[in-house]
Amino acid sequence: MGKGTMPVGNRGASLTSAAVRWPVAAVANRRRLQRATARQWAAWTALPVALGLWLLSLRHVNLRGMHDYGLLQVLPALYWVALGLLTLGFCLSMIDRRTGSGWFAGYVLGLIAVLHATPTLLYPTLRYGWAWKHVAIIDAVIRNGGTVPNADKLSLYNQWPGFFQLNALFLKATGLQSALAYAAWTPPVFNALLLVPLLLLYRTVTHDRRLVWGAAWIYYSCSWVGQDYFAPQAFAFLLFVTLIALVMGQLHTPHRPDGPPAPWPVARLVMVLLIAAAIVTSHPLTPLMLISALVALSIPRRNRRVVLPVLAGAALLTLVWDSTVARPYISANLNNFVQSLVQPRTNVVSGLAALGTSAPGQVVVSWVDRALSAAVFLLAAVAFVRRRWVRRTGLPLLVLSPLPLLVANAYGGEMVLRSYLFALPAAAFLIAALLFQWGRRPRLHVLVSYPLLMAMLGGLVFGYYGKEAANYFTKDEVAAAHFVTATAPPESLIISVTSAVPGLFTHYDEHPRVEMDEQDIHARRELVRDPVSGLEPFIQGATTRQPAYIILSRAQTAETYLNGTLPADTTQRMDAAMARAPGFAPVYRNRDAVVYVYANPAGGAGP
Amino acid sequence: MSPLRWGLAASGWVALAAVALLPEAAVLRVILTTAFLLVCPGLAALLRCPPASRATDPAIFLETAVLALVVSMSLSVLVAEVLFLSGVFTITRALLALAVLTSLLALLPRPRGTRGPTRRAAPDDGSSPAAADRTGPSVRERDAGPVMGAFTAAGPIARRIAAAVVAGIRR
Numbered sequence: 198m199g200k201g202t203m204p205v206g207n208r209g210a211s212l213t214s215a216a217v218r219w220p221v222a223a224v225a226n227r228r229r230l231q232r233a234t235a236r237q238w239a240a241w242t243a244l245p246v247a248l249g250l251w252l253l254s255l256r257h258v259n260l261r262g263m264h265d266y267g268l269l270q271v272l273p274a275l276y277w278v279a280l281g282l283l284t285l286g287f288c289l290s291m292i293d294r295r296t297g298s299g300w301f302a303g304y305v306l307g308l309i310a311v312l313h314a315t316p317t318l319l320y321p322t323l324r325y326g327w328a329w330k331h332v333a334i335i336d337a338v339i340r341n342g343g344t345v346p347n348a349d350k351l352s353l354y355n356q357w358p359g360f361f362q363l364n365a366l367f368l369k370a371t372g373l374q375s376a377l378a379y380a381a382w383t384p385p386v387f388n389a390l391l392l393v394p395l396l397l398l399y400r401t402v403t404h405d406r407r408l409v410w411g412a413a414w415i416y417y418s419c420s421w422v423g424q425d426y427f428a429p430q431a432f433a434f435l436l437f438v439t440l441i442a443l444v445m446g447q448l449h450t451p452h453r454p455d456g457p458p459a460p461w462p463v464a465r466l467v468m469v470l471l472i473a474a475a476i477v478t479s480h481p482l483t484p485l486m487l488i489s490a491l492v493a494l495s496i497p498r499r500n501r502r503v504v505l506p507v508l509a510g511a512a513l514l515t516l517v518w519d520s521t522v523a524r525p526y527i528s529a530n531l532n533n534f535v536q537s538l539v540q541p542r543t544n545v546v547s548g549l550a551a552l553g554t555s556a557p558g559q560v561v562v563s564w565v566d567r568a569l570s571a572a573v574f575l576l577a578a579v580a581f582v583r584r585r586w587v588r589r590t591g592l593p594l595l596v597l598s599p600l601p602l603l604v605a606n607a608y609g610g611e612m613v614l615r616s617y618l619f620a621l622p623a624a625a626f627l628i629a630a631l632l633f634q635w636g637r638r639p640r641l642h643v644l645v646s647y648p649l650l651m652a653m654l655g656g657l658v659f660g661y662y663g664k665e666a667a668n669y670f671t672k673d674e675v676a677a678a679h680f681v682t683a684t685a686p687p688e689s690l691i692i693s694v695t696s697a698v699p700g701l702f703t704h705y706d707e708h709p710r711v712e713m714d715e716q717d718i719h720a721r722r723e724l725v726r727d728p729v730s731g732l733e734p735f736i737q738g739a740t741t742r743q744p745a746y747i748i749l750s751r752a753q754t755a756e757t758y759l760n761g762t763l764p765a766d767t768t769q770r771m772d773a774a775m776a777r778a779p780g781f782a783p784v785y786r787n788r789d790a791v792v793y794v795y796a797n798p799a800g801g802a803g804p
Numbered sequence: 805m806s807p808l809r810w811g812l813a814a815s816g817w818v819a820l821a822a823v824a825l826l827p828e829a830a831v832l833r834v835i836l837t838t839a840f841l842l843v844c845p846g847l848a849a850l851l852r853c854p855p856a857s858r859a860t861d862p863a864i865f866l867e868t869a870v871l872a873l874v875v876s877m878s879l880s881v882l883v884a885e886v887l888f889l890s891g892v893f894t895i896t897r898a899l900l901a902l903a904v905l906t907s908l909l910a911l912l913p914r915p916r917g918t919r920g921p922t923r924r925a926a927p928d929d930g931s932s933p934a935a936a937d938r939t940g941p942s943v944r945e946r947d948a949g950p951v952m953g954a955f956t957a958a959g960p961i962a963r964r965i966a967a968a969v970v971a972g973i974r975r
Binding site: 338342343344358359360362363365366367369370371372373374390393394396397400432435436439443462464465467468471472474475478479522 | 819823826827828829830833834837838841849850852853863866867869870871873874875877878879880881882883884885888889891893895898899
C-alpha cells in the first residue's frame with residue numbers, strides 16, 4: 198500500500214509514533230494531514246458549488262444570439278466557471294483514495310447534467326429536427342396500427358421498428374398523447390442510464406475506482422457526436438453497451454479471474470440473445486457493430502467459448518431479420534452496399550464536412566471535432582503501449598472493432614461519427630488507464646490530468662454545442678409547422694429548404710415532401726439563380742384543391758448558413774421572390790417563419 | 805416464495821387493470837404502467853438467471869437494475885413487434901402477453917443451479933488482469949466497489965431496498 202493510500206486510522210497511529218521520536222517531522226506530517234483535509238473539503242464543496250453556479254448561469258441566456266458557434270457564444274462565463282470547477286473537484290477527488298464512490302457518482306452525474314440537461318432546460322421546445330421526426334413516426338405507427346404506408350424515404354423505419362413500436366406501446370399503455378411529453382429529456386436520461394453499463398463494462402477489467410470513474414468521466418468528456426437524443430441509435434447503443442458488458446463479464450468472471458472463461462448458463466445466454474434480438478430489430482447499423490465487436494473479441498482463442506455462441510446468435514438473428522422484415526430495404530440497396538465495399542477511401546472521408554462552403558465558425562468546429570477524435574485514438578494508442586496490462590483486457594479489440602464497417606460502408610456519410618461512438622467506451626478506459634493509474638505524487642498527476650480533461654471538454658462543447666443554431670427551435674417555428682400539417686389537405690405537397698422544421702413530419706404518410714437541400718446540384722443551382730424558377734419543377738402539379746405549401750423558417754436559414762449546402766440568404770431570397778410571384782400567397786407569418794401556398798393557376802381544381 | 809416474486813407476478817395484471825379502469829394519462833396509470841414496462845418483465849427474467857457478480861459484490865444491485873431495465877425494454881420491443889407486424893396490436897393484448905410472461909417467469913419453479921453464488925467472496929488477491937503492473941488500491945477499497953457508494957451514501961433505507969431486491973432474486 199502506497200503512502201498516499203493509507204487509511205485514516207493508520208495514518209493517525211503513525212503520526213503519534215512520529216511525534217514521540219521526531220517532533221518536527223510530526224508537525225510536518227500534521228500539516229500535511231491538514232492540507233489533505235482542506236483538499237477533501239475542496240473536493241466536497243466543489244460539486245454543490247459548481248452545480249449551483251451552473252443553475253444560476255442558465256437564468257439569462259439569449260438563445261437568439263446563437264450563430265457560428267451555437268451555444269458556445271451565448272452561454273455566460275459563469276457556466277464555464279461551473280464546468281471548470283466541476284472538473285477541478287473531480288480531479289481533487291481522484292487524489293484521495295478514500296473518496297467514496299458516491300462522490301464520484303455525484304461528479305459524473307453532475308457532468309452529465311451540466312452538459313446534457315443545459316439545452317433541455319434552456320430550449321422552449323424539443324431539440325433536433327430528427328427528434329421531431331421520430332416523434333412523428335411514433336404517431337404514425339399508432340395511427341396506422343404498425344407499418345406506415347406511403348412512408349417514402351421514411352419506409353426505412355418500417356423495417357427496423359423496434360424503438361418506435363416500443364414507444365407506441367408505452368404511449369398506449371400510459372395514455373399520453375405524444376412522445377413530446379418526455380422526448381426532450383432523452384439526452385440527460387439516456388446518458389445517466391448509460392453510466393451503469395459503462396461502469397459494469399469497466400468493472401469487468403478492474404476494480405480500481407480511479408480507473409473506473411475516470412474512464413466514465415472521459416467517456417462523457419469526449420462523446421461529442423450527439424447520438425444521445427430521442428432516436429433508435431441511442432436506444433440500440435444502450436443495449437449494445439449492456440450486451441458487451443455482459444460478454445466481457447463472462448470473459449472475466451469474478452469467481453475465476455485468471456482461469457479460462459466459464460461457459461454461459463443457458464438462461465443467461467438466452468437473456469443476452471434477447472437483448473441482441475431487440476438490437477437487431479431496432480436499428481440497421483448497431484447489429485453490424487455488435488457482430489464486428491464480437492468477432493474482434495473472439496480473436497483470442499480463450500475467449501471463443503464465451504463469445505462464439507453470442508456471435509452465432511447475433512449473426513443468425515441479423516440474417517433472419519434482414520432477409521425477411523428488412524428485405525425491401527436490403528434488396529433495394531444491395532448494389533450500393535457492394536459498391537461501397539470497393540470504395541473504402543470514399544467511405545472513410547464521406548463523413549467529413551465539405552468545408553469549402555461552410556460558415557467560418559463551422560470550419561473551426563469541424564477541425565476541433567477532428568482534433569478531439571484524433572486525440573482520443575492517439576491517447577488510446579499510447580495507453581496500449583505504456584500500460585501493458587490493458588492488452589489482455591479485450592478493450593483494445595473493441596476500440597478497433599468498428600474499423601471494418603468504417604471502410605465497408607459510408608452509412609450516408611455518418612460512418613466516421615458512428616465508428617467513433619462505438620469505439621469510445623473502450624477507448625475512454627484505455628485513456629483512463631494512461632491518465633489515472635497513479636503511483637506516487639498524485640498531485641503532480643492532477644496537474645497534468647486537469648488541463649487534459651479541460652481540453653477534452655473544450656473539444657466536446659465545440660462539437661456538441663457548435664451547431665445549436667440549427668438544432669434549436671422557437672415556439673413560433675413550431676406554430677408555423679403545426680399550421681402547415683393541420684391545414685394542408687391530404688396529398689398536398691410540402692416543401693422546405695432543409696429538414697430543420699419542428700413537427701413538419703407530422704402526418705408524413707399523407708403528404709409528399711421535398712427538401713431543397715437534398716436535391717441534385719442542378720436543382721439547387723436553379724433555386725439559387727431564380728427561386729421561383731427553381732421551385733417550378735416540384736410545384737407544377739399543385740392544384741387549388743391540393744396546393745403546395747412552402748415553409749421558410751429561422752432554423753432553416755441557420756442550417757443553410759452553417760453547412761453551406763445552399764447560400765445563407767436562400768430563405769430570404771425565396772421569401773422575397775414568392776411575395777412577388779403570381780400564384781404564391783403568404784398564408785401564415787410570424788417572427789420566425791412564413792408559409793406560402795401555391796396553387797398552379799393553370800392546374801385547375803385537380804382530382 | 806418471496807414477496808418479490810408474488811409482486812412481480814401481480815405487476816402485469818395491475819398494469820392491465822390500470823389501463824382498463826383509469827383514464828388516459830392519469831398519474832396513477834402512468835406510474836403503474838411505466839413501472840411495469842420498464843422493470844418487471846426484466847426483473848422476473850433475472851429470477852431465472854441471477855447476475856453473475858459475487859453475492860457480496862455491491863455492484864450487483866446496479867447490474868440487477870440495468871439488466872431489469874434493458875431486458876424489460878427488449879421483451880416489450882419483441883412483444884410489440886410481433887403484434888404490430890401481424891396486424892393485431894392492441895394495448896390489452898400487448899400488456900396481457902407481457903403480464904402472462906412476467907407471471908410465468910416469476911412463479912414457475914426455478915431450475916437447479918440458478919440460485920447464484922452465495923458463498924462469501926474471498927478477498928481479492930490482486931490476480932486480476934489489471935493487477936500485473938498497477939500500484940493499485942487497497943483490498944478494502946476494491947471490495948467496496950466503484951458504484952455502490954451512491955447507494956450506501958443514500959442511507960440505510962436505500963441499502964435495505966437494494967439488499968431486499970437482490971435477496972429476492974437470489975432466493
